Amino acid sequence: METHFVRLTVNGKEYQAEVEARKLLVHFLRDDLNITSTNIGCDTSQCGACTIELDGKSSKACTMLAVQAHGRDIRTTATTDDPILNSLKQSFQADHALQCGYCTPGMVMRSRELLAQNPTPTEDEIRDALHGNICRCTGYHNIVKAVSNAAASLQKKEDAA
Amino acid sequence: MNQQSPIKSDAAAHSYIGQSVPRREDPRLLDGQGRFIDNLKLPDMAHAALLRSPYAHARIISVATKEASAVPGVIGILTGEDIKDKLGHIKPNWIAGQDIKIPPHPVLATEKVHYVGDAVAFVVAETREAAEDALQLIEVDYEILDAVIDEEAALSSPTQIHDTVENNLAGKPLMAWGDYRKAAEEANQIISLKLINNRLIPSPMEPRAILADFDPYDEKLELYLPTQVPHLHRRWLSDTLGWPEHKIRILVPDVGGGFGAKMHLYVEDILTAYAAKHFGRPVKWTEKRSESHLATHHGRAHTQYVDLAVKKNGQVLGMKVKLFANMGAYLSNMATGVPSVNCTYFATGSYAIANYFAETNLVLTNTVPVDAYRGAGRPEATYLIERAMDKVAEVLKLDPMEVRRKNIVTQFPHSFFDSGSFLQSMEKAAELIDYKGFRDLQHNYRKQGRYIGLGLINYTESCGMAPSEMLGRLGFDRGGYESAEIRVSPDGKITLFTGSTPQGHGHATSFAQILATEFELPLSDIEVKSGDTDAIPIGVGTYNSRSMPVGGTAAKICAEKVLKKAKKYAALLLKCDVDQVQYEQGKFSTLQDDTKTIPFGTVARLAAVPHQKPEGETPGLDHIYIHDPYGMSSPNGSHAVIVEVDIETGLTTILRYVAVDDAGVLINPQLAEGQIHGGVVQGIGQALFEETLYDADGQLISGSLLDYALPKSDRLPSFETAFLSTPTKTNPLGVKGIGEAGTIAAPPAIVSAVCDALKPFGIQHLDMPLTPPRIWAAIQHARQTEGATT
Known part of the structure; x- marks a missing residue:
């Protein structure tokens, strides 16, 4: 070959x-x-x-x-020096947005792109952005919440800066 | 102690039970450092691939591997002929009836294949790619036979799948209480319905992956296996391989979801282990997703006939059920018990129905074996009874909630329900969804040409099947217990070894919460280990929503026993009688003087270096406790849904989903709520999206994620959850199971809501999944045949 x-x-x-x-x-x-x-x-x-x-x-x-x-x-999600990823990871843990964690690396990376492009997504926009990422454990509820909370906390940091 | 004591109330404030502690599992997984089996590599590791039958039913004429063996990198190929005298058969673990006929299930097919996906040959090669290349070159000559797919048709089909199972009927277990015939005579009316409980593909996000390593000097197998039940798997592997159990170590690192599908014995478990020994190399086999559809056992797949003997006022006097349960091509692990026990025991649902008769036909077909999948019989039962309640309301022109109220169990304990809040949860769900206000809302929508509907259902189940003697009576070849071993290091830090084995449940966090509460020590002092049969001497595993009620209880009682012994050592240091020792906030003191305290670690150190020893006691504080519960606990709840159906396209949108659940005491409410969310979405998947389709030849049409629709984020709502708390007395934590609740509750709630929305079209029932084409076709049909009122 x-x-x-x-x-x-x-x-x-x-x-x-x-x-x-x-x-x-x-x-x-x-x-x-x-x-x-x-x-x-x-x-x-x-x-x-x-x-x-x-x-x-x-x-x-x-x-x-x-x-x-x-x-x-x-x-990949192994990146540790990216503020958006770090904020997402904090929210994912705080909001229990992962269970088995198998879809999580992909879920986090797709969410990172969403927040980089749209810092204040609505619930519908988050759900739409993640429709190509399947999770079988969480039912998406807490993932959507975590992405939303990560966006809010990044906004807060930006406002403070 | 006085309960008003400030110390005690302070201690209670330090309880971790009921706290939404963030999971300690998460940082590793978020950084992508999960230890999933396909991530693991061993030195000199080879890769395996499995050749599967492309036919649903065929005789094997010949298997030629010469050309495939010549592919560069191929180490060897195993066929059915190669291994048939060396390995036992795959056998079921639950034989739920006296006369169950078990068809032979060789690890690799020899004479015949019985479903598309049946295992034919196993290739081991230096790389994944070489193994896959070789698969293409194995030549198998088949004589194709007629296939039978449908569970009802199979009984009268001329196609005989296994010679030893006449009419493809593996058994017909019965279940009864009261006197249905008498109830039918006393009833005003018999109401009948037929339901299809659609076949599902469990689809954990991590396909199965297995890594086997055999040490020829110790003659010991180390098998990394994504299992929910490592100790059971060790026994089954031993039985099939013929190797002794103490020479098998099962290791379970991170598992990417299980949902029941990872608790059965599969041929790949055996083949990977055998190949590692046979070829003298570590061997890894990783399932591809499309392969998972063909190889990982399916769930549900029932046709159900129900007769209800009712009075005019909606009271159900009796119920008769006839089930046709599709077993697939072989009897999988728990396959016979799931319909005949888990479904028929619970088919009366949350209701007091005094007279009952059920017959379960266990039917073999040329399809993927069907076994326990999240809920395992209880979703089939709950769907049955809740659709039946709606039908009673429809026929008798009563309010569906009123019919339920008339029949609901209110006195506990009742039959096999230890406790519950059946009525309260229904009222709570009704209040949250505004049941009373809904009809006005629905009317207003209809005036705008929009169709909304409401479904409100109740569910119950029993978790932690027990006692062990009962499992024996039911033909279930396992115990109802769980183990806990607590090891106390000389510095007073604690490690729990539990037989409960998570696949994303968060046990490392929730079990630590139980022990930190018992020991009144910081969470960081507690480590939790699971999934290693060499480290954990005995165990059963995680399924049947049993981890907290059984495994959690084992941990709690074990901790009490450790503390009891520790008090004896503490008494030596405090120079008092042991009954004068008290323990609070991680410190020992005497009842007389709580100012002089000795930390737990000091006592642990003394026990490890026992220069003083309580009379008759052994050194150390370590303890093993195996909790064998005397009874089950019954979580319950009520889910209420409002949907809108677009009658032009048939598309269903969930507007609101309210889940009221009662699982007794919640150890970690956030994790419990997460189980509800995830379970509900799997249930919504069954109700709206997931359709496992076979064609008449037995080809799986929904053979990949392109063709099998799993629920996705953009078709789902966020959920409204509420919890009631009725602690069980069957365990000292007061906890009940929660893992399966959502999957049990959601399908009937969704279907009820959609059918309510479609009432103006005269549509009373549609079988799942309620896909847009199915709904659209039903509307068109109704419009043509009956003339709608629209």
């Missing part, structure tokens, strides 16, 4: 590897780079558990090949 050279950045760290052309980005991250802060929940791009941020936009890492990520900048 032919391989290709891929170099990319994940959470600020550069990686390079030879990759089979057919390998999905999510398998490359998890199997080859041991970056398991994105999960696999389906095989049809429905569930969103593998959502990462690719050059600032949320993407499902199962919908692209590793070779397509050459030269790109990837962020």
Whole structure:
């Protein structure tokens, strides 16, 4: 099987590897780079558990090949220095927005993009933004609440600054 | 102690019971550092993939693996012929009846395959990709046979699925009390209905993943398994593999949801373990989502016939139920008990129905095996009785709530319900949803051409099946107990080892709350461990909403026993009789003088370094306690829903969802509420979205998440929840189960509301899921045949 050279950045760290052309980005991250802060929940791009941020936009890492990520900048929920992510993580815990935690990395990354684009989303806007991320434990109620509270707390910080 | 004592009230304020403590599980999971099995790697690990039957029913003529074996990276391939003399069969754990016929279920098929997804060959290779490549090259010759899918049709089908099970009927357990025939004679009317309880695909977000490592020197298997019941799994693995139990260690790291589906014995559990030993390599198998639809056991799948013997005033004198429960191709773990016990025991729901007869037909079909899925029989029961109550109201032209009020259980204990607030919860739900004001609201909507409807239902269940003797009588080959082991370090810090095994429940937090309360120590002094059969000597596991009532109680009683022993050591340090020792806020003192105190840690240290020892006592404070409850507890509640149906498209929108639940004492209300939210949405999934479709040949049409609609955020509301509290006396915590409540309650509530909205069209009932096409077609049909009043 032919391989290709891929170099990319994940959470600020550069990686390079030879990759089979057919390998999905999510398998490359998890199997080859041991970056398991994105999960696999389906095989049809429905569930969103593998959502990462690719050059600032949320993407499902199962919908692209590793070779397509050459030269790109990837962020996962393992990022610890992002104020929006940190605020989301605080709210997710405070509002009990995760149970098994399997969808959580994807849920958090999709929410991060939403808040980066729309700092004051309504409940409907949050529900709409998360419709590509499936959670089987929480019934979404507390996720919606957590995203809303994270937005409010970021606003408060911004107002104070 | 005087209850008015300021010290005591201060101590009570430090109780963690009833506090919404944030979960200690969360930071790791939020950072994406969860220890899910597919995240784990072992040195020299190989990968496995399973070849599944593409046919629902076929004879295997030959299996050729030569070409597949030549794929670079393939280590080996196992077929049914390779293993048939080396491994036992997959056997059910619950045989709920005297004459249950158990069809053979080999780990890999040899002569025939019985459903699309049935296991045929297991490939082990250096990489996932090589294993998948090899699957494509295994050549299997099949002689295709006719398949039978429907549970009623199967009984009279010429297709015989298993030679040993005549008419595809694995058994027909009966259940009865009172005298239904007499009730039917005394009744004014018999009201009948037929219900389909739709087949569901459990779909935890984490598909199953298994990692096996076999140490040839110790001859010991270490198996990372996403199981709700590690100790039961160890026993079943031992039975099937023929390896002794003490040479099997089951490890359960983070599990991404279970909902019952991760408590059955699967062929992959056996194959992965066997392959690790056979090929001398650690082996990992990870299920793909579409594979999960074909391989992880389904839930529900009933056809139900109900007769109610009623009086004119709506009182139900008797009920007769005939169930056709689809078992799928084999009898899975709990499959026979779920309909014949869990459903038929609870089919009278929250109501006092004195005369009852139920017959359960356990029917084999060429489909994925059906087993316990969140609620396990109680959703099927509650849907049955609540749809029946609506039908009684409809036929007798009574208010649905009035019919329920007339029949609801108000005296406790009642039959197998220890306690409850059945009527109170219904009144509370009615108040919160404004039941009285709703008809005006509905009228006003209708004037605008909008169709809203209200459903209000009651549910109950019993949690923590007990006592163990009863499980024996029911043919359920397990105990009703749970274990707790408390280990006290010499510094006084505490580790609880519990047989309860979470899949997202938050046990590390809630069990710590129980112990921190008992020991009156900070939460940070308590560690909770679960999911390791070498660390936890005995256990049952997490299902049947039993973790708090059984496992939590085991932890509480174990803590009491540790403290009792600690008091003996404390008496040595306080130089007093043990009955003079008191313990408050983590400190021992004497009844006479509470100014001189000795911290728990000091006593723990003395017990660990026992230079003084109470007479007849052993060193250390560690203790194992196995709680074998004498009875169950019965949570209950009432859920009320308002929906709007768009009659042009058939689309249902939930406008309000009110959940009133009574699970007795709540250890952590926020986690309890989370269980309600999540459970309700799984129930809404059954009612509105989830449709498991087979075609006539037995192909699973809803074979991926593209074709099987799980509930998503944009089609759901936020929920209004309220809790009543009727503590149970069947355990000292007063707790009842909560995990399954929402899934049990939501389907009848939603269907009732939709049917109420559709009443102007003469539509009394529609089978789930109430998808837009189904509703739209019903409206069109009603308009054409009966002429609507619109």
